[in-house]
Every structure is written in structure tokens, then in C-alpha cells.
Amino acid sequence: MRTSGQITGVRLAQTPSAQELRSRFERHSAFTVGVEEELLVCDPETLDLAPLAGELLRRLPQDRAFKGEMPAAQLELASPVAATVGEACAALLAARHEAADAAGGDAVLAAAGAHPFASGIGQLESGERYDAIQEEFAGVARRQLCFGLHVHVAVPGADRALAVFNALREHLPLLAALGANAPFYEGRDTGLASVRPKMCDLLPRQGVPPAVPSWEALADELAWGARSGVMADAAQWWWEARLHPRLGTVEVRVPDAQPTIGDAAALAAVVHCLVAWLAARADAGDLGEPAAGWRIGENRWSACRHGVTGRFADVRDGSARPTADVVRELLVDLAPFARDLGCSGELARAHHLVDHPPHERLRLAARDGGPRAAAAWLVRRFLTAD
Template sequence: MAEPRPPDITPAGDAPSAPPALEPFRASEPLTLGVELELQLVNTHDYDLAPYSDEMLRLMARLQWPGAVVPEMTSSMIEVSTGVCRSGTQVLEELTQLREALLRCADKLNIAVVGGGTHPFQLWHHQRIYDKPRFRELSALYGYLSKQFTVFGQHVHVGCPDPDAALLMLHRMSRYIPHFIALSASSPFVQGQDTQFDSARLNSVSAFPMSGRAPFTLSWQAFEAFFARSTRTGVVRSMKDFYWDIRPKPEYGTIEIRVFDTPLTVERAAALAAFVQALGAWFLQEQPFMPQEDDYMVYTYNRFQACRFGLEAVYVEPATGRHQPLRDHLLATLRGLAPHAEALGAGPALEMLARDVEQGANDARWLRQRQSRERLLAEVVRQGAQRFRGPQGRRS
């Protein structure tokens, strides 16, 4: 039997369709937040991934909760998202409501919901592609990479007043990609092995051809020209086809930061969103630096260091080339943001993150400590499920 032709390739003799246009940028209230969390569904027998997304979606449809709940690439994943939030506190309130609804449904199905950027011991070839046209297209195009994309991330949207401001915000945020990775890292185990990475999840993302970083441009007109050139090749149809670390989302009037591993708790997820918002406030109110193309000379190195070593990484300051512990730069950043955080009601969230940085504590460390003690990854996942339930559910 002939193999299926990959999607989006025009057969010989067919007239090519006109390239799609980039959606207009819809201005949004500056610094508003939206958070998406990709979550693991596991059985309560051996704590492996379980294909229960359809059942969860049916049960969730009967309940009241903010935001949205949708399927993801494989059927052992589910994605929840907040509505438009004005603070990290509101993000936490909405994620808490979503968590409680998820747990009610999971308990009825005798399964568990878990955070973390990877499932520690699932086998990629056991996963099922969720039956949705876009996911089927991606599976046909990317083959086994689609099932290996059973990884779990947090995405944070930040509202921007206009498209040029969005690009400026995007490239300023790019200097802090290592900070985001180290704070959220929660994927040390893959296929039953300790990868020696704090965030192994991002290695799966990097396998896709449209991953990496956005092109350096500070004008929306120039970005539209880049998008037009990309769509003329037939490789790109929409912004969804770019798996960049940060990408514009013109239909929402935001930039979307995509490098966070899903944390083990919604509390940490909300704190990370608060950190992003405080950074954005600093950028808008103080205009602390103007990004340059040369910033990206150290981008890949800094990103790798944070994925590999987490809070113990080396950070190269883009403007000066100075090498320093990422932990030191993170602490200085968090302390410098204190006035903006206080104004946003995010002071406690950033203080929590700073305490963790001082102690070298992230979720990857927590997972490794549990595995060192238990010597059984299934028990680590069980304890992760208890941790996700919140303070009342944390018995381990």
C-alpha cells in the first residue's frame, strides 16, 4: 500500500492556493495574562499514562469552571487554560478552580492528574494520537515525533497594546528564557531513565523543524513580510506552525512564552506567570534596554545550560558576555523586580521563587529526591499526583 502523502504538499498539476495572510494584531490590555497547562492523565494501578482524555472532557463539560479544557496531541494528555487575567493572583484562582474540577472528574474515573514536563517512564510508541484533524495532519507529517511529543508544558500569554510593542516585548523576554526554564524545570526522567537534564522536555520540542527562536525584527511590517515569505514556501500556513520559544499571537493581542515545563503544582504555575508579568511591567515602565540581534549569539548556549543544569547553570549576559551563575542573575532579577511585583500584587509569588532559587530547589530536584528515596518511578508519579492535588492532598 502506498504511504500517505504528507499534508500541505500540492500534487503535480494542481494550482497552488494563495498563501494565507497573517491575522491582524488585536490590541489587548497591556500585561494581562493567560495561562495554559498541559497535564498528564495516569491510571491508579501502575501510574502509567492512561488514554482518558475523551472521558475527562465529557465529565468536565457538565461542570462550571473558568477558561477552557481541550484535548492535546495524544489521548493521555489534557490542556486547561485560564481566561484573561489581570494578576498572578487571578491566575491562581482560576487554575485552582480548574484543578478542583479536574480532580472531581478524575476521581470518578479512578485516574489521577499529574504535573511535570515529562512522564518519567511512559513508552512513546504506546501513545495514541487524539482523533482530531490537526493532530492527524501533524502525525502524518512528523511521524514518530508526534508520539514523542507526549510532553507537557506551560504557556504564558502576555497582553500587548500594539504589534510593535509585542515584538519589542518578545525580544526583551528572550533574554530571560534560561530563567524561565530553570525555574519551571520538571522533566529529568524520560523512558525510565534519568537524562541528567533538568528539562529534557525541550529536547523533544527542538526536534521539530519550526522550533527555535523568532526572527529578529522590531516592526510588525517587517514581521508580516517574513510571514509572507514563509507561507509562499508552503511550509507554513499559520502562526501555529511555528514552535518558537516565544511567538506572537496576533488573534489574542499577546506574545506566548512556551519554554516552561508544566510545574507539579498550580501554585508554582501562577507564580511563574506573576514573574513574567513583573518582567513585562519593568520593560514597559522603565524601558531598561533595547534588544539587539547580537543578543542571540549566546541564546542557544544559555538555553542549553538551563535545560541541562537548571538553577546550577552558567548564564552569559548577552550585552557584556560576562559569565556568572544563573542563580545569581535570577536572584538579582527577582529582587530588582520587587517594586513592580508589589504594585501588581505579585510580591509573595516572587518571594517564593527567590527562596527556591536560594535553596537550589525546583521541581526537577523534587522528582530526583523522591526517586532517590523510593527507587520506583511509579511511586514518584503517585506522589506527584498527590502534590498536584494541593496542600490538602500532599501527604508525601
């Protein structure tokens, strides 16, 4: 008998113990980085979403660079583990070209947080995992036409990684604001910088992640999720940042997918440097207690509504300033770490995202031709490096 709130039809994976989690985060010796992006697969004539990701995957090499996801019109690209953001994103640009070649005349590709005019209800892939999610989440699952940019950073030392994750939570709205790239939904301007967070919120375990006081606590949470049946495995710990239980990385999942690899590289550089900066502060004992989730959530809303043109509240004293000013100050703090990590050029481009926010550029592209013109602009930008 099926119990409400349970993912059924799949075998629940054994969850890792605290010792296993710790060992996965202890194995790193450098701040390596990996980048993943979720792409829109579109019809070449109408530019609407086209459920052809499975067909493209059959044409592409069977390796970790290309992956399928639950929406049938979504193709995921993943870089190899890299020493620098430049190296990771060069691999992604090559993968974009390879995917576009595989599409031929049957599809075109683009990147944004959401499609500008497609129906909000889409076709999903089948398979044991996805069928179970559809069974539990019903029509909500078909509304998960969300496209994100995910950045993994390895942090040498398990306890250091835990401290970095807890401190990172309060910075997530700044990353969301900087990468907000989805103002349109179902052919209308939503008035938001990005509608994607609200689409994601239809599912559980979204938004600002809870603080993690210890590895034992994280192991207990993952085990509870499995025992209760609400998660088939730890991969369904779907927050905007997480301690990846299998890869042993700090994973940031909050930015929207970006029109160009140059924009994606800028955001990845901010994440890479931010993690290294927080690690240095952890070593110096300079990180305070984790901030309250609801306070971070208020900044998350500002990022969703206004992007970098909004206001950002200090999560401790409540003072509020323009988000753009806070981001610019953060970029100055991160610059020395960019030199060490070999991504000064990519980090410098983040200033361009502050001055020319992705959501404003997309609105400008739609000024004369509406959301369809915005989709055409995204397709044209897909293979450009900058």
C-alpha cells in the first residue's frame, strides 16, 4: 500500500554513515572545480521546447560530459574535474559545440533559467527513477522545466568543508542575484529577475539549505529521508547548495543557466573563489555562527525579484544596502584568491554581470519581438565564448 509522501517503485539506496561522508571529503588535496549546466533543447523552427534530449544523447559519446535529466527537453553538460575554471569551461564550450553538431537540423540549444515562452507543463523522461518522482509529485513534476548552473568545489579537509558550507549559505542570494536569467515564463514577463526559484519551490527540499552542525547530523538527516521514503537516495537532497555525499564536494546549485560560456565562467569563478575565501576564514577562526535560514530567505526573495538591482540585508544586524554594492565589494575580497586559483580573468567578467545583468539583457532582446525574440537571442548566443 502506498503511503502519501513516499517515493515508491525504486530501491532505496543505502545512505552513507558519518565516517563514510567524512572520508569522502578528506580525500581532496586541492581546490579543484567542476561545472555542470542544464540546457534547453528547442525546435529549430518554432524555438519552443522540443523533447529530443534522449535522441541527442544517443548521438553523443557515452561519457560523463553529456547527461539526461527529468525534462525530456533538457540536456546536461558536465565538465571534468579541473584545476581552474578556465579549464572546466573550455571543456564545456567544446561540449556545447559537440552537442550542437549532434543536434544537426533537428534541434537548437540555448541556456537560461527558464524558456521564455514554452508551456509551463512539459514532457518528462521515463525510467525507474523519474517514474517514481512523477508518481509522487504528480503535475508538479511536469512543471520542473528549470535550467541551472551547478558548480562543485573540492575543499581539502572534511571539517573545513563543513564550515565552508555553513558560511556559504548566507552568500547564496548574491550568487542567485548575479546569475538571475529568467524573467519570462509562458510568454509573459513575470516582473521577476528569475522565475526559476519559484518553479523549484513547488518541490520539497528547495531553496536555502539547513545548516549542518556535524557529519553525524548530516548522516542522520539522509538516513531519515531514506527510512521515511521521502528520498530514494541522497541525490534528492535538492537544496540550492549541498555537501555532495558521493563526490565529496561543496556544490552550489543556485545560479540560472547562462547564455554564454563566458557568463557561466564568471559565475563559476565567483563560486570557486568564494569557497577558497571562506576556507581561509575558517582556518583563521573568522566565521561566525550559521545565519538563520529565514533571514537568508528574505535576501533570496530580493534576488528572485530584482537580481542585482535589489537590496541585500545583513543577516545579523539587518542593515540593508544595494545588492550591486555588496557584490562589488565581495569581488574585491575575492580577487587575491582568483590570482591563486588562476581565474582572475573570469572573476573580472563578473563585474560585467553586475553592470549588465543577464535578466536585463534578455528583456532588451525581447523589446521589439517579445519572448520569442528573447529565445532567438539565446540560441544565437549559445556557441559564443563571450
